[in-house]
Amino acid sequence: MSKKITTLKAVIFLLCSVFLLNSCDTETEKTIPKVHTVEIKQMKFQPAELIVQKGDTVVWINNDIVAHDVTEEPGKAWTSSVMPVGESWSLVVTQSADYYCNIHVVMKGKLIVQ
Amino acid sequence: MPLITTVVLFAIMPFASVFAQENPKLSDPEVASVAVVANQIDISYGEIAKGKSKNEDILKFAETMINDHKAVIAQAAALAKKLGVTPKDNAVSQKLLADAEKTKKMLRSKSGKAFDRAYIDNEVAYHKAVIAVVEGLLIPETDNGELKSLLQNVVPALKTHLEHAVMVQNKIS
Numbered sequence: 001m002s003k004k005i006t007t008l009k010a011v012i013f014l015l016c017s018v019f020l021l022n023s024c025d026t027e028t029e030k031t032i033p034k035v036h037t038v039e040i041k042q043m044k045f046q047p048a049e050l051i052v053q054k055g056d057t058v059v060w061i062n063n064d065i066v067a068h069d070v071t072e073e074p075g076k077a078w079t080s081s082v083m084p085v086g087e088s089w090s091l092v093v094t095q096s097a098d099y100y101c102n103i104h105v106v107m108k109g110k111l112i113v114q
Numbered sequence: 115m116p117l118i119t120t121v122v123l124f125a126i127m128p129f130a131s132v133f134a135q136e137n138p139k140l141s142d143p144e145v146a147s148v149a150v151v152a153n154q155i156d157i158s159y160g161e162i163a164k165g166k167s168k169n170e171d172i173l174k175f176a177e178t179m180i181n182d183h184k185a186v187i188a189q190a191a192a193l194a195k196k197l198g199v200t201p202k203d204n205a206v207s208q209k210l211l212a213d214a215e216k217t218k219k220m221l222r223s224k225s226g227k228a229f230d231r232a233y234i235d236n237e238v239a240y241h242k243a244v245i246a247v248v249e250g251l252l253i254p255e256t257d258n259g260e261l262k263s264l265l266q267n268v269v270p271a272l273k274t275h276l277e278h279a280v281m282v283q284n285k286i287s
Contacts, residue, residue, distance in 0.1 A: 042267070042270040043270040043271055043273070043274040044270070064271075065185060065186065065189060065264075065267050065268065065271060066181070066182045066185045066186070066271055067181065067182075067185065085185070103178055103181075104178065104274050104275075104278060105278060105281070106274055106277045106278050106281060107274065
């Protein structure tokens with residue numbers, strides 16, 4: 001009888017453990033930050049407007065024929081500095097922001113944190 | 115005269131004397147030469163501006179023109195080397211250079227705000243003209259696919275330069 005109870009406890013413990021682990025996985029999936037890519041090509045940020053979650057990473061890749069940069073506007077709170085052709089730069093996004101290329105000031109983009 | 119050439123001629127009045135004689139037929143080496151010369155000319159204007167202007171917007175624009183047009187020349191040179199093409203001097207590139215000398219003389223004769231206005235007005239006109247020439251003459255005249263592709267990729271940069279120049283022009287006027 002005692003052996004049966006011990007086995008039953010073990011089964012219940014295992015079931016609870018599996019349930020709890022599954023719960024943890026689901027929670028983890030919800031908060032895994034994503035990586036988004038913005039291609040700089042033909043003098044445009046593509047896409048020019050990007051919707052992200054707080055904590056996501058955005059990677060800008062310069063696939064254009066000239067150097068560019070990525071700079072927050074209006075306050076220049078962050079900047080990639082000059083990105084030569086072929087180089088990339090990344091940012092962990094904490095809040096929505098407008099940005100532009102400080103070299104070609106008519107090039108503009110937007111990050112929207114949902 | 116084909117319609118496209120007529121349209122181009124109206125769009126490129128600063129270059130009109132170059133193209134007004136005939137619809138110029140250019141080989142790929144000649145197209146490469148015109149493209150390189152057109153970039154070199156804008157670099158030379160930018161260098162004059164860096165030496166004469168004290169306006170922050172003008173200086174920043176001039177620096178961008180110098181760097182971007184140097185980058186385009188470097189890519190054109192790399193492509194020409196890859197293709198085994200040597201840019202060939204021709205009547206169009208010679209006329210562009212001759213006209214540029216007159217413009218540079220005019221720019222050097224001015225100072226202060228008059229210089230800034232003359233420089234940026236010329237940049238607006240020059241980029242309009244170059245865009246028209248690249249789209250209306252150089253791209254259609256080019257046979258080699260890679261050279262044509264490079265010219266097509268340069269057009270967005272030229273249009274962004276024009277937009278930037280107009281912005282500076284409005285700001286300083």
